[in-house]
Amino acid sequence: MLQTLAFSGRQVGLVYSGMAIAAMVSPFVVGVVADKRVASERLLSFLHLAGGLTMLFLSTLERFAWFYPLFLLYALLVIPTMALSTAFCFHHIRDGRREFPRIRVWGTAGWVLAGLLISWLGAEETVLPMRISAVASLVLGIYALSLPHTPPRGQRGIKSIGDFFGDEILALLKRRNIAVLVIALAGIAIPAGFYYSFTNSFLTEIGMEGAAGKMALGQVSEIFFMLTLPFVFRFLPIRYIIFIGLCAWGLRYALFSFGDLGEGLWMLYFGILLHGVAFNFTMLATQIYLDQAVPVSVRSTTQGFISFLSQGLGGLTGAYLAGEVVEWFTYPDQTHLWSSIWLVPAGVGIAVALFFLLGFKRKPAP
16 A cells, blocks of 8 residues: 555555454444354355455555545454454364364464465565455355354344343453453554554565565464464463563564664564464463353354454554554655654553553452
8 A cells, every 4th residue: 555556654554444443343243143143154154255345346446535435344344254253163162272273273374375475476566465355255255154053142132232232241341350351452452553554564665575475474473373372371371371472562563673684684584473472372362261251152242342442442543553653754755764663562562561461360260
């Protein structure tokens, strides 16, 4: 968007904020519907098919005034598929700590292959990745219909606001550890917004060739730590696992700030490789923890609520802040002072990690 469509840093931030706006509404609503009204596999099929068609049309647009609202529609359709897929998976496995990482790792493998394919095709600055995404969504929409039937497990029918949102969610938030956890997830989504919005542009601008392929190393790291996460659970309490993951978000941006293509090249690669620790020790560990902490009847709703706080509220703040910070440090020739830009998410990440460590109890009440 920065290079090909010539959108400003603020406009790029607004586009990615569309993902966050969608995450504030769509996953939670879809989660409630999956728990109380419609079979999960049918919802997944509809969302992927509609999202694929929307992305196909989106790939033909170049004006921001048209691009942004249609991208928001796409986000409303696709964002909830992640939380819904997670809840769907937990419905069909017995031991989340052991089995879920081995299943979830294939999603990351697909991400790696997509990054390598885009890099190999030299398509980072073209519309081709959007069209590949559209075709993949259409294929997933058809495939979803072959998944095991997963009917609603909560109370059927929505007769009041209380029935829709669920008193169980409010009860969960009264538990200190869960309250601290969801606040930390919302907070860490702020620096995460910098990574997803501008890392590729940063690496491309400083002259790194095949940036998408290099960023795929982060997903390779993600695969490694995802497969080792069941063993980590045996030796570390959940409190320290999530704390390490939160710290990794802050550390990676400090490495980006001081790294370069010369003697600081190792910092760039190390920052990319930290994605495995950052993602798995926060997002994945949290999903496994919540699967054991919440009733089965509200798992989809809870996963959607977590998406609302992290990808939604926190993501919206992160995308907006990232766009503004990049705009502040943009030179007249449209290059950027990246060393200063990355210090902002680095500071936020470390602050969130300390908040979690101090607030999360070592031995939660039963």
